[in-house]
Amino acid sequence: MDPARRLGPAQIGVLTQLVVATVLLGGIYALISVGLTLIFGIMRVVNFAHGEFLMLGMYLAFWAFVAFTADPYFVVVVAIPLFFVVGLVVYGLVMRGVIHASHNVQIFTTVGLSTVLQNVALVAWSGDFRYVRPWHLSTVLRAGSTIFNLTQVVASLIAVALTLTLVAFMKWTHAGRVMRATAQDRDAATLMGIDTDRVYRLTFAIGIAAVGAAGVLVAPLYSVYPTAGLQFVLLSYVVVVLGGLGDMLGAMIGSLIVAAVEVAGSYLFGAAWKEIFYFILFILVLGFRPAGLFGQRGAGTLGV
Amino acid sequence: MFGLAALTPILVRDAYFLDSLVLILLWGALSAAWNVAGGYAGQVSIGHASFFGIGAYSAALTVTRFGGGPWFGMLVGIVISIGAGFIIGFLSNRLKGPYFALSTIAFSQVLLIGVSRWRGFTSGAEGIPVPFRPGFATLGLGHVGWVYMALAVALVCYAVEVYLERSRVGYQLAGVREDEDAAEALGIPTRRLKVGAVTLSAALTSVCGSLWAQYVGFVDPTYVFSVDLSVRFALNTIIGGMGTALGPFLGSILITSLETYLRATFAGVKAGFTGIYLIIYGTALILVVRFVPDGLAGIAARVRVRRAHA
Amino acid sequence: MSDAAPILALDRVTKRFGGLTAVSGVSFRVEAREILGIIGPNGAGKTTLFNVISGYYRPESGRIHFAGHDVTGQPPHAICRLGLTRTFQLVKPFGNLSVIDNVMIGALTRLPTVSAARLDAERVVETCGLAAHAAGHARTLPIGLRKRLEVARALATRPRLLLLDEVMAGLNPTELAGMIELIRRLHADGLTLIVIEHIMAAMMRLAQRIVVLHHGETIAEGAPAAITQDRRVVDAYLGEEFVLAQA
Numbered sequence: 001m002d003p004a005r006r007l008g009p010a011q012i013g014v015l016t017q018l019v020v021a022t023v024l025l026g027g028i029y030a031l032i033s034v035g036l037t038l039i040f041g042i043m044r045v046v047n048f049a050h051g052e053f054l055m056l057g058m059y060l061a062f063w064a065f066v067a068f069t070a071d072p073y074f075v076v077v078v079a080i081p082l083f084f085v086v087g088l089v090v091y092g093l094v095m096r097g098v099i100h101a102s103h104n105v106q107i108f109t110t111v112g113l114s115t116v117l118q119n120v121a122l123v124a125w126s127g128d129f130r131y132v133r134p135w136h137l138s139t140v141l142r143a144g145s146t147i148f149n150l151t152q153v154v155a156s157l158i159a160v161a162l163t164l165t166l167v168a169f170m171k172w173t174h175a176g177r178v179m180r181a182t183a184q185d186r187d188a189a190t191l192m193g194i195d196t197d198r199v200y201r202l203t204f205a206i207g208i209a210a211v212g213a214a215g216v217l218v219a220p221l222y223s224v225y226p227t228a229g230l231q232f233v234l235l236s237y238v239v240v241v242l243g244g245l246g247d248m249l250g251a252m253i254g255s256l257i258v259a260a261v262e263v264a265g266s267y268l269f270g271a272a273w274k275e276i277f278y279f280i281l282f283i284l285v286l287g288f289r290p291a292g293l294f295g296q297r298g299a300g301t302l303g304v
Numbered sequence: 305m306f307g308l309a310a311l312t313p314i315l316v317r318d319a320y321f322l323d324s325l326v327l328i329l330l331w332g333a334l335s336a337a338w339n340v341a342g343g344y345a346g347q348v349s350i351g352h353a354s355f356f357g358i359g360a361y362s363a364a365l366t367v368t369r370f371g372g373g374p375w376f377g378m379l380v381g382i383v384i385s386i387g388a389g390f391i392i393g394f395l396s397n398r399l400k401g402p403y404f405a406l407s408t409i410a411f412s413q414v415l416l417i418g419v420s421r422w423r424g425f426t427s428g429a430e431g432i433p434v435p436f437r438p439g440f441a442t443l444g445l446g447h448v449g450w451v452y453m454a455l456a457v458a459l460v461c462y463a464v465e466v467y468l469e470r471s472r473v474g475y476q477l478a479g480v481r482e483d484e485d486a487a488e489a490l491g492i493p494t495r496r497l498k499v500g501a502v503t504l505s506a507a508l509t510s511v512c513g514s515l516w517a518q519y520v521g522f523v524d525p526t527y528v529f530s531v532d533l534s535v536r537f538a539l540n541t542i543i544g545g546m547g548t549a550l551g552p553f554l555g556s557i558l559i560t561s562l563e564t565y566l567r568a569t570f571a572g573v574k575a576g577f578t579g580i581y582l583i584i585y586g587t588a589l590i591l592v593v594r595f596v597p598d599g600l601a602g603i604a605a606r607v608r609v610r611r612a613h614a
Numbered sequence: 615m616s617d618a619a620p621i622l623a624l625d626r627v628t629k630r631f632g633g634l635t636a637v638s639g640v641s642f643r644v645e646a647r648e649i650l651g652i653i654g655p656n657g658a659g660k661t662t663l664f665n666v667i668s669g670y671y672r673p674e675s676g677r678i679h680f681a682g683h684d685v686t687g688q689p690p691h692a693i694c695r696l697g698l699t700r701t702f703q704l705v706k707p708f709g710n711l712s713v714i715d716n717v718m719i720g721a722l723t724r725l726p727t728v729s730a731a732r733l734d735a736e737r738v739v740e741t742c743g744l745a746a747h748a749a750g751h752a753r754t755l756p757i758g759l760r761k762r763l764e765v766a767r768a769l770a771t772r773p774r775l776l777l778l779d780e781v782m783a784g785l786n787p788t789e790l791a792g793m794i795e796l797i798r799r800l801h802a803d804g805l806t807l808i809v810i811e812h813i814m815a816a817m818m819r820l821a822q823r824i825v826v827l828h829h830g831e832t833i834a835e836g837a838p839a840a841i842t843q844d845r846r847v848v849d850a851y852l853g854e855e856f857v858l859a860q861a
Contacts, residue, residue: 046401048350104593105593105594105597107402108542108590109593111538111586112589112593113586115585116583119583122582123583234409234410234413272421275417276414279410279411282406283407283411283414286395286399286403286406287407472722472727472731478711479708479719482709482710483708485702486707486767488670488691489690489694489700489701489768490720490770490771491695
């Protein structure tokens with residue numbers, strides 16, 4: 001039977017809703033992942049603490065909302081420079097010393113950092129689930145038969161705008177070009193007189209600023225608690241791996257794929273199981289396509 | 305050191321002290337099991353809680369749902385962990401370093417979500433109380449009994465480590481850890497050895513998980529599958545010295561004593577307690593990998609060398 | 615298998631990476647107790663060819679026969695157990711292990727016990743002139759000795775055919791002379807070798823026959839003296855930093 005004929009108006013309505021939901025979610029995931037793509041692509045450091053900066057961004061949104069009833073969309077403006085500075089400090093204290101170290105050292109350093117940040121949050125703000133409920137969360141938008149709340153739409157739009165700004169920055173500014181040059185060949189960049197330590201510091205700070213901003217934006221959409229970052233860090237690694245390591249446009253496409261898997265999975269099996277889909281997707285992608293869907297397996301993986 | 309542990313119950317009868325000893329031995333055994341994959345084979349996992357949880361749940365569910373004994377449950381756990389170990393071992397052949405670590409975390413998260421959501425069978429996030437029935441067959445032991453039980457499993461794990469330091473397969477595994485391509489050129493079946501090491505490590509971890517479930521009397525998914533737990537196995541080993549037989553136990557003595565001390569100190573502020581010692585753990589981890597990468601065992605070895613030269 | 619059969623035979627072996635053909639239809643034979651040299655400009659596909667022969671890469675087409683076995687697509691460890699092993703151009707010592715342990719791991723491939731392998735490794739370490747460094751960590755060795763360690767470790771597996779990938783690059787004149795002497799001695803003891811080398815003077819003294827690769831293809835094959843006269847070979851090397859005639 002022709003499947004197209006089975007698509008009545010109701011099914012088309014559902015389909016549109018799923019597609020729009022995917023795009024909205026994908027936009028947010030892109031901003032979360034793009035910082036990781038930068039750090040991973042340029043510094044070649046796997047940052048297991050990435051999700052914890054997202055979590056800190058969520059708490060920033062929560063406390064700003066509680067203290068000043070500040071809308072998360074205004075807090076973002078503060079969050080970007082604030083997390084940029086946080087990135088600089090963490091780079092100086094922790095990352096700088098391990099950037100040339102072995103993978104194991106980097107893994108455990110960032111795992112340790114993740115443990116510390118999670119538990120600082122736990123001690124300071126307890127393990128309670130917190131919620132940010134700005135007015136626009138209950139404002140509903142209709143497009144035909146599909147319904148979305150304003151928060152989701154605005155968060156996604158801001159996320160996409162920030163991501164595109166970052167892509168443009170990397171492509172057209174001098175600093176961006178220097179960063180990309182360093183990503184391609186660390187040694188050659190050093191020979192060209194590029195101060196790689198400065199490049200890494202900048203990269204890390206920008207990456208953390210991006211994920212901190214993302215945390216503020218998603219705070220109204222998820223509950224806020226000390227280990228909230230974990231599911232996002234694994235998710236952003238799925239995106240980064242799918243998109244081909246260090247490729248920012250690839251990461252945006254990867255975000256859409258992950259969002260599509262999550263949206264379709266929730267629709268078919270129920271939202272309670274949604275995380276399990278991208279974890280399984282993650283293991284499958286890592287196991288069978290470690291260079292991403294679009295990337296080529298680098299000659300370096302074999303090392304011969 | 306193990307002899308001292310064996311003598312302790314005869315000399316000391318303090319339940320609190322014996323409890324600490326059981327935990328030191330169990331955590332040491334778990335870290336030694338992690339060391340088999342992480343230290344000797346170089347396959348650094350941050351998802352070993354998967355196998356711990358499989359062991360704990362296999363024992364708990366066998367007892368509560370099927371009316372079987374905990375020993376049988378332990379066996380079930382071993383079988384399932386071997387299966388899971390094959391999956392992780394397969395991934396270790398496809399992925400290197402950070403990718404492998406990430407995939408092991410994802411694996412433990414899949415189990416965490418699966419067990420939390422499958423309420424009908426696993427009781428979900430509320431967890432399962434494991435009944436205490438006195439007797440060896442039901443693993444309902446007293447404090448002294450548990451000391452010897454934990455000691456036995458610690459000795460088994462220690463023996464496996466010593467074997468890996470001295471045997472043919474142990475040297476070949478060291479080659480795999482140091483450089484896989486070179487090991488292949490020397491006729492070592494690197495893939496098979498890695499899968500073997502990961503699977504053995506998984507089975508040992510599972511045994512400890514089953515014992516732990518009986519000892520503590522309660523399992524819940526957010527604890528047994530947590531990343532913190534996986535990190536702890538690694539942390540003990542790193543602090544003690546990766547790829548050394550005694551390292552995991554030295555690390556366990558230090559970390560478990562620290563935890564016991566902090567638990568006593570911060571007994572009043574119960575909510576904050578977990579956080580504080582985990583902050584110390586995390587900081588210790590960052591500092592140790594940076595400044596003392598070969599751990600306590602490495603320091604001991606260096607001191608010995610210096611003495612020999614002096 | 616008769617004595618007349620070659621120990622190694624490549625039949626139109628091709629290896630591609632995406633659009634790039636790194637090794638293209640290469641065929642040659644190696645007779646037992648021979649030293650075959652492989653030369654060619656940078657990027658000619660020499661190391662790729664070694665990776666294909668020793669099992670690291672599976673060729674897209676063609677067959678490789680070693681000592682009567684079809685080894686095409688077999689994993690390196692299986693090929694090693696048949697008696698074919700290699701060294702790496704970028705040396706790959708087991709850095710955190712002692713020199714003697716490095717070599718012993720090679721010996722363990724044939725010997726069942728650690729004690730037997732250790733005795734054997736001591737002999738190999740002695741042969742390769744590493745005895746003075748046996749107890750030290752491999753990562754502390756200078757480059758000249760690391761190249762020797764590569765050879766020693768491979769020798770400990772008791773190969774019939776050994777592939778040497780630029781074991782002379784980066785050596786000082788004394789070390790170079792020592793390495794040539796070592797290779798000659800191994801050859802005299804009955805070992806068959808394929809040698810990749812950029813140092814032409816050494817190659818001319820060692821190899822009985824030379825295969826020249828260029829852009830992945832064999833452009834010449836023959837005795838060293840004949841190769842230096844070959845027009846195509848001289849053309850291939852134009853622009854390279856050294857002049858073939860110096861050999």
